[in-house]
Amino acid sequence: MNSELIDVxxxxxxxxxxxxxxxxxxxxxxxxxxxFEAGAHVDVHVSPEIxxxxxxxxxPGHGTSYRLGILKDPAxxxxxxxxxxxxxxxxxLQISEPRNHFPLNMSGESSILVGGGIGVTPMLTMAYALKAxxxxxxxxxxxxxxxxxxxxxxxxxxxxxQLHLHFDDEGDEQxxxxxxxxxxxxxxxxxxxxxxxxxMDWVISTAEETCSYPKDNxxxxxxxxEVDNHGSAFEVVAEQSGVTVMVxxxxxxxxxxxxxxxxxxxxxxxxxxxxxxxxxxxxxxxHKDHFLTDEEKEDNDQIVxxxxxxxxxxxxxxx
Numbered sequence: 001m002n003s004e005l006i007d008v009x010x011x012x013x014x015x016x017x018x019x020x021x022x023x024x025x026x027x028x029x030x031x032x033x034x035x036f037e038a039g040a041h042v043d044v045h046v047s048p049e050i051x052x053x054x055x056x057x058x059x060p061g062h063g064t065s066y067r068l069g070i071l072k073d074p075a076x077x078x079x080x081x082x083x084x085x086x087x088x089x090x091x092x093l094q095i096s097e098p099r100n101h102f103p104l105n106m107s108g109e110s111s112i113l114v115g116g117g118i119g120v121t122p123m124l125t126m127a128y129a130l131k132a133x134x135x136x137x138x139x140x141x142x143x144x145x146x147x148x149x150x151x152x153x154x155x156x157x158x159x160x161x162q163l164h165l166h167f168d169d170e171g172d173e174q175x176x177x178x179x180x181x182x183x184x185x186x187x188x189x190x191x192x193x194x195x196x197x198x199x200m201d202w203v204i205s206t207a208e209e210t211c212s213y214p215k216d217n218x219x220x221x222x223x224x225x226e227v228d229n230h231g232s233a234f235e236v237v238a239e240q241s242g243v244t245v246m247v248x249x250x251x252x253x254x255x256x257x258x259x260x261x262x263x264x265x266x267x268x269x270x271x272x273x274x275x276x277x278x279x280x281x282x283x284x285x286x287h288k289d290h291f292l293t294d295e296e297k298e299d300n301d302q303i304v305x306x307x308x309x310x311x312x313x314x315x316x317x318x319x
Contacts, residue, residue, distance in 0.1 A: 007092065036100070058124070104130070108135075120151060190217045222290040238262055241319060278319050288307045
């Protein structure tokens with residue numbers, strides 16, 4: 001995790017849609033915030049026990065504030081509910097400097113941005129960046145209904161020529177059809193998608209398998225995922241600490257390490273943020289995360305320990 005934390009204060013809050021609040025964060029000392037690029041996120045220290053990642057949604061670059069759009073998730077593990085209940089104007093907190101695991105390829109000929117629900121937030125930064133450079137792009141926003149669509153007025157004002165709206169309750173003719181939207185792959189064409197896991201899986205598989213887009217041209221960022229820690233028990237050796245522990249069926253590596261006094265920094269605990277990434281010295285990981293690329297997983301020299309397991313009986317980690 002980025003160790004450089006920034007003291008910020010909530011300087012704005014707006015309820016934009018059903019369950020969606022938009023927060024403006026500014027430095028407590030009044031200085032400029034670090035510049036960021038399209039697709040970046042920050043770690044939000046919700047409380048001493050809870051750290052969550054949220055995409056920035058304002059135009060990228062230098063500025064006096066960061067903007068976050070946060071859904072009050074009924075399935076929240078404590079993060080979004082605490083934010084909605086406590087993050088009022090004047091509330092002080094800490095955030096990380098921006099990090100970007102979802103970069104925009106500005107050299108592409110054209111881009112298709114697909115935001116599902118609150119997954120629209122990183123797409124906003126991309127749309128602002130593409131528009132500023134005069135790049136060709138389409139912006140597809142998919143929601144259950146207009147009442148649940150945050151940022152709607154801004155999108156219609158700023159990106160009227162590129163915007164396509166798709167609402168589940170407004171008829172089949174306007175619903176999102178990824179095969180029709182993407183068409184056959186053409187050189188220099190890129191797809192970007194963020195949203196609920198099932199929605200993303202559908203969009204990604206359509207682009208890659210049905211429309212034959214190369215994997216390098218399909219970009220995505222998961223913000224949550226199901227975690228399955230079941231599997232055969234295996235041994236983990238923490239090389240630096242000189243400790244060995246068994247990871248049992250239904251137990252995560254981080255949980256097992258904690259029983260012998262080794263604390264690993266975690267954040268999402270769902271394999272999407274990379275905070276708990278560790279180097280592998282021996283053994284073969286059973287990758288269950290959505291953080292590492294397919295190529296990085298094939299190297300088998302890193303593991304996301306909050307969710308992944310081992311294909312071998314023994315796994316030696318550089319920790």
